[in-house]
Amino acid sequence: MYDAITVAVDEIWLKSERVKNKLIKLLAKDIKNRIKSEKIKIGRGRIFIFDYKNEWINILTKTFGIRKIYVCKFCKSEIEEIKKLALSFLKDFKGTFKVEVNRVDKKFPLNSLEIAKVIGSYILENNPELKVNVKKPDKKIYIEIHKNFTLLSDKELDGPGGLPLGAEGKGLVLFSAGIDSPVAAYLIGKRGLNLDFLFVNIAGKSYLNFVYRVFNKIKEYFPYSKLFVYELDIEKLMQVRKGYKQIMFKVILYKIAEQFAKFKNYDIIVTGESLAQVSSQTLESIKVLDEFISIPILRPLIGFNKEEIINLSKKIGTFEIKAPEICQLEKHPTTKPKKEIILEELNKINIDFEAEAKNIKEIGEKDLESISEFLFSLPKKDELSIVFVDEIEKIKMEKSKKYLFICKTGALAKYFAEKFRKEGFEAYYLDEKTAKRLGYI
Numbered sequence: 001m002y003d004a005i006t007v008a009v010d011e012i013w014l015k016s017e018r019v020k021n022k023l024i025k026l027l028a029k030d031i032k033n034r035i036k037s038e039k040i041k042i043g044r045g046r047i048f049i050f051d052y053k054n055e056w057i058n059i060l061t062k063t064f065g066i067r068k069i070y071v072c073k074f075c076k077s078e079i080e081e082i083k084k085l086a087l088s089f090l091k092d093f094k095g096t097f098k099v100e101v102n103r104v105d106k107k108f109p110l111n112s113l114e115i116a117k118v119i120g121s122y123i124l125e126n127n128p129e130l131k132v133n134v135k136k137p138d139k140k141i142y143i144e145i146h147k148n149f150t151l152l153s154d155k156e157l158d159g160p161g162g163l164p165l166g167a168e169g170k171g172l173v174l175f176s177a178g179i180d181s182p183v184a185a186y187l188i189g190k191r192g193l194n195l196d197f198l199f200v201n202i203a204g205k206s207y208l209n210f211v212y213r214v215f216n217k218i219k220e221y222f223p224y225s226k227l228f229v230y231e232l233d234i235e236k237l238m239q240v241r242k243g244y245k246q247i248m249f250k251v252i253l254y255k256i257a258e259q260f261a262k263f264k265n266y267d268i269i270v271t272g273e274s275l276a277q278v279s280s281q282t283l284e285s286i287k288v289l290d291e292f293i294s295i296p297i298l299r300p301l302i303g304f305n306k307e308e309i310i311n312l313s314k315k316i317g318t319f320e321i322k323a324p325e326i327c328q329l330e331k332h333p334t335t336k337p338k339k340e341i342i343l344e345e346l347n348k349i350n351i352d353f354e355a356e357a358k359n360i361k362e363i364g365e366k367d368l369e370s371i372s373e374f375l376f377s378l379p380k381k382d383e384l385s386i387v388f389v390d391e392i393e394k395i396k397m398e399k400s401k402k403y404l405f406i407c408k409t410g411a412l413a414k415y416f417a418e419k420f421r422k423e424g425f426e427a428y429y430l431d432e433k434t435a436k437r438l439g440y441i
Contacts, residue, residue: 005060006144009046010065010161012027023167030166034223062221064164064189069156070144070151071153073151073153077105086123094130097130097140102145107147115145140156160186171193172270174253178325179318181271182272184300195222196227202326213321218318229363234412243332244333244337246280246330250285254269255293255351263357269298274302284335324408328408386406387403405430406432
């Protein structure tokens with residue numbers, strides 16, 4: 001039925017004429033690249049696509065810079081043509097309607113209100129069962145009249161708004177694929193920042209399946225983005241003194257991202273931090289973290305509470321597929337870290353961040369491993385001593401026993417199982433979900 005799409009721009013319209021022209025061209029280029037159509041024309045505050053494919057609509061609802069999307073049919077700017085086309089939108093329709101007109105061509109012989117009355121009267125004459133309701137109609141016919149063509153629509157959708165991608169440079173997101181970082185990316189993307197994503201992995205290669213799934217979803221908003229992964233040996237974090245493992249993990253994230261951003265010429269680093277949400281996001285922690293990095297950091301979620309973040313996560317479609325939380329590195333992390341202690345621990349773990357950043361690789365679907373249900377050939381439950389990693393300090397290990405280590409994602413459980421196997425213990429590991437499914441807990 002439809003043969004055209006009209007895109008109304010968002011805050012681009014508020015800019016100066018020079019900036020406005022630059023940004024609308026940038027948006028038109030982005031749309032062209034996304035939908036692969038050559039039939040695109042720029043108007044005043046509008047972008048017209050004189051072609052139509054149903055799948056384009058979903059793409060446009062995820063294109064920053066777009067305020068409204070009108071699914072249209074077009075005709076000549078002649079009143080008789082417009083009347084007939086408007087009536088066709090209401091064929092077999094029962095209920096109330098409203099005609100709304102935007103007369104862009106001010107030389108058209110009737111004004112907007114007069115056109116609406118003429119069209120509305122014609123529709124009622126040809127379909128007397130219909131009624132007009134200007135406040136809450138069941139269907140609205142939107143008409144936009146230009147000099148050489150007129151567009152009519154009965155389907156209006158919201159775009160994400162904001163500025164087009166690339167309007168404000170290029171950023172690097174510290175990406176966990178949980179609830180927060182995809183939302184942070186979405187919000188800062190609306191401000192015109194083109195983004196790539198960096199995941200620092202301590203949970204093993206199979207965990208990348210979860211990360212890539214969320215990345216693929218948020219990529220609907222950022223079709224040109226890349227996912228990079230840095231594999232961090234969790235043994236480094238186990239060397240860190242008690243209370244500082246969590247904040248040191250965050251310092252390592254920052255330092256790796258900083259060097260990678262310099263190496264790849266990113267303008268900014270973006271994180272999903274929200275003030276006081278966890279131990280490494282207290283004001284004291286954030287102040288200390290900022291002292292370890294020279295590149296600017298943007299925190300779009302800094303004033304959001306968890307419920308607000310979850311609602312946005314559901315809106316953009318990443319909540320239901322979020323990656324499971326990586327196991328907590330320790331039970332009682334410090335909320336008031338000291339810079340001098342962090343420096344001591346950094347010297348202890350001795351990571352050459354510049355060299356490490358140069359070895360970071362982009363990953364794609366071909367780099368993923370299948371998630372195995374069984375990480376080892378496990379003995380029966382009654383042959384094993386079950387150990388939850390957050391209780392490991394209470395356990396006195398005996399070489400006559402067999403141990404099954406368990407944590408939420410299996411990341412820390414794997415670390416301890418491998419550590420104790422090297423020491424001659426018979427040790428295995430599982431994540432909580434699999435352990436429950438197999439009846440071990």
